[in-house]
Amino acid sequence: MVLLETKNLYSGYGKLKVLFDINFQAREGEITVVVGPNGAGKTTLLNSIMGIATIHSGNVYFEGQDVTRIPPYKKARMGIAYLPQLGNVAAGLSVEENLKIAGYLMPKDEVPERVEEILDMFPKLRELRKRKAGTLSGGERRMLAIGMALMRKPKILMLDEMTTDLAPILVKQVLNTVVELRDEHKQTILMVEQHAKRALEIGDRGYLLVSGEIRYEGNAKELLEHPQFAKLYLGIIR
Numbered sequence: 001m002v003l004l005e006t007k008n009l010y011s012g013y014g015k016l017k018v019l020f021d022i023n024f025q026a027r028e029g030e031i032t033v034v035v036g037p038n039g040a041g042k043t044t045l046l047n048s049i050m051g052i053a054t055i056h057s058g059n060v061y062f063e064g065q066d067v068t069r070i071p072p073y074k075k076a077r078m079g080i081a082y083l084p085q086l087g088n089v090a091a092g093l094s095v096e097e098n099l100k101i102a103g104y105l106m107p108k109d110e111v112p113e114r115v116e117e118i119l120d121m122f123p124k125l126r127e128l129r130k131r132k133a134g135t136l137s138g139g140e141r142r143m144l145a146i147g148m149a150l151m152r153k154p155k156i157l158m159l160d161e162m163t164t165d166l167a168p169i170l171v172k173q174v175l176n177t178v179v180e181l182r183d184e185h186k187q188t189i190l191m192v193e194q195h196a197k198r199a200l201e202i203g204d205r206g207y208l209l210v211s212g213e214i215r216y217e218g219n220a221k222e223l224l225e226h227p228q229f230a231k232l233y234l235g236i237i238r
């Protein structure tokens, strides 16, 4: 089932045009991966879905409902969680406190139980629950950020560049976490990555965005194995 969709979406910032005629779908239970070079418009796609960018024309649908003009905080309540590119945690607070804060809009009595569920999902975070977030490694910190985004049981989790600037071993850790969320918790995920290869390896469907246009859509592994992937990626061929 298609959970999130854009139809003929043109968007940008104010008068600036960034995305052109984007027809995009994220299906329930899948990892959808959007790759593309710097400045291609990947973050703008997430911003447009969330309602942070300027939509010039076209529509965004969530669970079949037109949500194009719905403000970000309402979309969050509807079940769209967005972890921005520089998404951060409160360094001076412990892992557990950060998770509690992330549940601030939930009914108060449900928060402790949900914190335990998140710690069950991320045994590593359970070990670190009393540690100040500022002392976590880059990978651990991103796991905490994902855990925080999951506090309110979102229907879709949108991740922007979760692996950028991480050491290879941590990249693997974070991506394994994403796979586990899909396989063990049926979490629908939309992830944007500049480092295409590893993301496409774990993805179900893949999109390649170049200069604000979709240049490829389909099976993620097929995109990765495309004989002219490098040229496609750089926008040299269509």
Ligand SMILES: Nc1ncnc2c1ncn2[C@@H]1O[C@H](COP(=O)(O)OP(=O)(O)OP(=O)(O)O)[C@@H](O)[C@H]1O
Pocket: 013, 016, 018, 036, 037, 038, 039, 040, 041, 042, 043, 044, 045, 194
């Ligand atoms: N808030 C903003 N206001 C104006 N222009 C912006 C804003 N954010 C991004 N842009 C511009 O929109 C274009 C697309 O940027 P975007 O951040 O979507 O690219 P990206 O694919 O996410 O790149 P990266 O891989 O570097 O994160 C760029 O030209 C960028 O300069």
Ligand SMILES: [Mg+2]
Pocket: 042, 043, 044, 085, 160, 161
């Ligand atoms: Mg970006």
